[in-house]
Amino acid sequence: MKRGSFNSEHKVFIRENWNKPLIKFLSKKINDRLIYIGLPSSQAEDLTHWIEFIKEVIAFQCREYGKPSDSSQSRAGIEALEEFLSRLERERKLDNFIVYDGYLEEVVLKGFDNSPNNIKFEQNSVITLYNLDFCNDIASPIEYIDRNGDKHKVYKFDAIRSLLRIQQGLSHVSDKFLFLLTIHCSYKGAELQDFLNNPPDKQIAEYLATYRHLTGHERNARIIRLFICYQIARYFPDHNFSHKILPIIKYKGLNGTPLLHFVILGTKTQPSAQGAPVYQPLNEVLDQKFISIEAEEFVNLDSVLMEKDIVELDPIRLFTQSKTYKKLWA
Amino acid sequence: MKLTKFDIGAEIISIITKGMYPDPKDALREYIQNGVDAGASEMMVKIRQQSIVIEDNGIGMNYEVLRKAVRVGISDKNPTKNVGFMGIGIYSSFHLCDNLTIFSRGSENKPNRLQMDFGKMKGILSDQKTKRHTNDISSEKLVDLQTLLEDCISLTENGDLKSADFPTKGTRVELSGIETEFYKALSDYSEVATYLRSVIPLKFDIKNFSYAEQIENKIREICEEHNQTFEVVNLTLQINGLTTPLYRPYKDSDFNRTDTPFEPQFFKIQREREFFGVAWGCLNSTRRILDNKDLRGFILKKQGFSIGTRESLVKFFPNRSTYFDRYSGEVIIVNTSLLPNASRNDLEYSPARSRFFDALAEVAEQFDEIAAKFQETDKANEQLSKIGQELKEQLGTYNEYEENPEELVAKIVSIKSIQEKLGKRIKNKNVDTSVIRTAEVLLADAKKLEHAIQQRIKTLATKQKQKPKTKSKVELAKNLSGIVVKGRESKSYESLYELLVDMDFSVDEDLEKVLFIIDEMFIQRAAKNKAEYYELLLAIQDRIQNE
Numbered sequence: 001m002k003r004g005s006f007n008s009e010h011k012v013f014i015r016e017n018w019n020k021p022l023i024k025f026l027s028k029k030i031n032d033r034l035i036y037i038g039l040p041s042s043q044a045e046d047l048t049h050w051i052e053f054i055k056e057v058i059a060f061q062c063r064e065y066g067k068p069s070d071s072s073q074s075r076a077g078i079e080a081l082e083e084f085l086s087r088l089e090r091e092r093k094l095d096n097f098i099v100y101d102g103y104l105e106e107v108v109l110k111g112f113d114n115s116p117n118n119i120k121f122e123q124n125s126v127i128t129l130y131n132l133d134f135c136n137d138i139a140s141p142i143e144y145i146d147r148n149g150d151k152h153k154v155y156k157f158d159a160i161r162s163l164l165r166i167q168q169g170l171s172h173v174s175d176k177f178l179f180l181l182t183i184h185c186s187y188k189g190a191e192l193q194d195f196l197n198n199p200p201d202k203q204i205a206e207y208l209a210t211y212r213h214l215t216g217h218e219r220n221a222r223i224i225r226l227f228i229c230y231q232i233a234r235y236f237p238d239h240n241f242s243h244k245i246l247p248i249i250k251y252k253g254l255n256g257t258p259l260l261h262f263v264i265l266g267t268k269t270q271p272s273a274q275g276a277p278v279y280q281p282l283n284e285v286l287d288q289k290f291i292s293i294e295a296e297e298f299v300n301l302d303s304v305l306m307e308k309d310i311v312e313l314d315p316i317r318l319f320t321q322s323k324t325y326k327k328l329w330a
Numbered sequence: 331m332k333l334t335k336f337d338i339g340a341e342i343i344s345i346i347t348k349g350m351y352p353d354p355k356d357a358l359r360e361y362i363q364n365g366v367d368a369g370a371s372e373m374m375v376k377i378r379q380q381s382i383v384i385e386d387n388g389i390g391m392n393y394e395v396l397r398k399a400v401r402v403g404i405s406d407k408n409p410t411k412n413v414g415f416m417g418i419g420i421y422s423s424f425h426l427c428d429n430l431t432i433f434s435r436g437s438e439n440k441p442n443r444l445q446m447d448f449g450k451m452k453g454i455l456s457d458q459k460t461k462r463h464t465n466d467i468s469s470e471k472l473v474d475l476q477t478l479l480e481d482c483i484s485l486t487e488n489g490d491l492k493s494a495d496f497p498t499k500g501t502r503v504e505l506s507g508i509e510t511e512f513y514k515a516l517s518d519y520s521e522v523a524t525y526l527r528s529v530i531p532l533k534f535d536i537k538n539f540s541y542a543e544q545i546e547n548k549i550r551e552i553c554e555e556h557n558q559t560f561e562v563v564n565l566t567l568q569i570n571g572l573t574t575p576l577y578r579p580y581k582d583s584d585f586n587r588t589d590t591p592f593e594p595q596f597f598k599i600q601r602e603r604e605f606f607g608v609a610w611g612c613l614n615s616t617r618r619i620l621d622n623k624d625l626r627g628f629i630l631k632k633q634g635f636s637i638g639t640r641e642s643l644v645k646f647f648p649n650r651s652t653y654f655d656r657y658s659g660e661v662i663i664v665n666t667s668l669l670p671n672a673s674r675n676d677l678e679y680s681p682a683r684s685r686f687f688d689a690l691a692e693v694a695e696q697f698d699e700i701a702a703k704f705q706e707t708d709k710a711n712e713q714l715s716k717i718g719q720e721l722k723e724q725l726g727t728y729n730e731y732e733e734n735p736e737e738l739v740a741k742i743v744s745i746k747s748i749q750e751k752l753g754k755r756i757k758n759k760n761v762d763t764s765v766i767r768t769a770e771v772l773l774a775d776a777k778k779l780e781h782a783i784q785q786r787i788k789t790l791a792t793k794q795k796q797k798p799k800t801k802s803k804v805e806l807a808k809n810l811s812g813i814v815v816k817g818r819e820s821k822s823y824e825s826l827y828e829l830l831v832d833m834d835f836s837v838d839e840d841l842e843k844v845l846f847i848i849d850e851m852f853i854q855r856a857a858k859n860k861a862e863y864y865e866l867l868l869a870i871q872d873r874i875q876n877e
Binding site: 086117119 | 376378379380381433495497498502504510568571572
């Protein structure tokens with residue numbers, strides 16, 4: 001592992017063996033290289049692995065990972081990332097890129113970044129690869145001051161909604177995209193607390209009740225999975241995107257930190273009063289076993305809990321056998 | 331006298347570049363123009379917070395060309411063909427950034443890299459300046475230009491770079507370490523785009539300007555006829571997250587019509603056999619100046635560079651701004667003996683310049699004539715539309731059974747007035763032929779109507795003479811008073827004879843008898859009752875009137 005890298009062995013394995021085949025599959029399907037938005041880190045390891053399938057990068061780089069943004073922090077990481085991407089561009093491996101100074105959620109929601117010039121956040125291209133990493137343990141919401149000096153609170157998941165809203169409004173270039181989301185198992189954002197205190201419906205309440213007797217990461221992982229899947233199932237159709245959530249990967253980050261990796265395949269659909277068609281009931285993914293990694297292989301994770309549904313371990317087969325694929329992609 | 335390298339101080343580079351490139355956007359222009367001179371068809375300018383990149387797909391530079399590029403005030407470029415020929419443009423970003431790096435792949439197909447450490451140069455000069463202020467340095471110890479450049483410029487030797495480092499043909503200029511103040515001046519998209527539109531030979535906007543392709547093709551065609559080239563380049567401008575292709579500024583929406591402006595007019599600018607270029611212009615589609623003041627009139631252009639302002643060409647137009655401001659167009663110079671002056675607000679003085687402006691004045695006159703003709707035509711169309719309406723009204727109100735001669739005479743007076751207006755319109759030839767044709771058609775219609783009325787008057791006069799004396803005095807009074815009895819009288823005639831007399835037929839005593847026989851034998855027998863008899867007589871009256 002490189003010095004200063006944020007990558008655990010598992011993360012590298014997922015990047016290469018789970019995400020890369022999906023990225024290649026999507027690139028082939030839309031017959032174009034992808035437009036990436038995400039937090040690649042100053043070393044941009046994920047981009048390096050996927051570069052042959054990526055043509056454009058919209059990157060967010062905070063100054064000190066894990067800490068709230070502060071103008072006194074060094075911009076070295078941002079400059080290093082920009083230099084790295086510039087090299088890729090010169091080598092014709094990338095067509096274009098932009099680096100924003102700050103966390104994705106703060107830049108997207110406040111509309112400008114933390115650089116001395118406060119670069120305006122603009123998205124004019126349909127994103128085909130989202131790679132959102134919410135695995136730092138900054139408590140959500142983040143606070144920021146806008147151009148008028150007013151204080152605002154920014155929730156991580158509002159940024160997802162905002163990105164989808166922008167994507168919805170853009171002209172039709174590709175109607176298919178890949179949405180990767182990594183999140184800490186011990187995520188304790190205010191929006192999650194609200195979800196736990198006020199379960200939005202009976203099904204959610206029942207799942208939460210089932211998790212009540214669990215403890216530690218076994219419990220947290222399932223709560224986070226329930227929360228994220230519920231949000232995806234709301235946000236996507238609300239913006240006329242149909243979604244297919246692949247089984248969730250539970251893996252070890254640096255220092256054994258438990259992380260969850262979500263992969264969602266999105267499809268833009270025609271606007272209708274009913275919203276986008278959904279071919280995956282929420283319980284499908286909630287009743288699946290977690291996938292994990294053992295001895296450089298994906299495995300169905302045995303657990304003390306009740307998930308009985310053993311899942312296929314090939315991401316492409318998982319998707320191409322789904323109803324969503326057959327209805328919208330085949 | 332023999333001079334040495336110590337006679338040219340390093341400060342000169344700062345002085346020259348500050349004077350020649352006062353606007354940070356000037357550096358963009360210089361590097362883009364190099365791409366144009368290198369025959370690039372595609373160019374990209376990317377302005378990011380850390381760096382500025384200008385890329386082109388031109389012929390690129392090999393090691394030797396890059397080596398020569400660092401020379402100050404010496405250029406291999408032909409001033410008659412290239413805009414950048416002064417041999418200083420490469421230093422145009424001296425005050426803008428700390429590092430200039432140029433990657434280029436030329437004829438040998440090997441990548442080369444030239445690096446200029448402007449930050450270090452500026453540091454040396456600044457340090458020197460401080461020492462001079464405090465008299466801590468003598469003039470003999472000041473750094474000379476050659477030493478400064480040698481210390482701060484590096485060029486990769488052939489083979490130092492791998493092919494993959496810069497894999498495609500063309501040039502990539504990277505500026506990094508941008509001064510914050512300069513970055514601010516370069517981060518306003520609209521400002522930078524407006525500036526580049528005025529200095530780069532951009533393509534016309536096919537999407538928003540209906541005549542884009544036509545104009546581009548026509549100019550190229552005319553230039554080729556005279557063995558000259560008309561170059562345009564595809565330029566994309568990206569400032570942070572906003573990326574759009576840049577085009578010449580002309581759009582249909584700038585002309586006052588919702589669909590398209592008028593077809594462009596083209597004129598060659600030449601004196602006898604000497605060809606200078608092409609002027610094109612689109613006239614506003616109403617008799618008004620263009621709303622967008624930035625596009626009013628013509629702009630002089632050489633290889634994309636605007637020379638002077640649009641206003642500076644007004645003086646060549648005979649009617650000054652009257653028609654000038656209703657046009658939007660360009661005067662494109664391709665003649666190699668015409669060069670812009672250093673400040674690019676005029677052409678360099680030369681005999682060719684005088685001949686060019688004479689030729690331009692002739693072309694300007696033609697543009698004015700077209701506008702004047704349009705003005706007259708448009709006015710004429712408006713007038714004809716009104717006259718047509720008047721004529722229609724006369725036709726619509728004319729009753730071919732009109733009994734009142736005075737009414738008919740009044741109508742003739744009105745129609746004569748219409749004919750007079752049309753006659754004048756037809757005599758004025760400074761309008762489009764379609765106007766004259768329309769006027770002629772209207773005049774013919776007016777004459778036809780007049781003829782019909784004249785006929786009616788004659789008929790009335792004849793009838794007046796032939797009318798039987800039996801006609802009541804009341805009827806006669808009615809006719810003379812000119813009271814028009816509108817609509818059909820639902821009169822009940824007591825006999826066929828009475829009906830015919832009422833219709834002004836002259837009936838003598840013999841005929842009267844015959845009529846009574848016909849009445850009795852046919853009409854009265856055909857009717858079942860008195861009411862039906864009246865109806866039959868009215869039907870006969872209708873039939874006679876319609877025959």
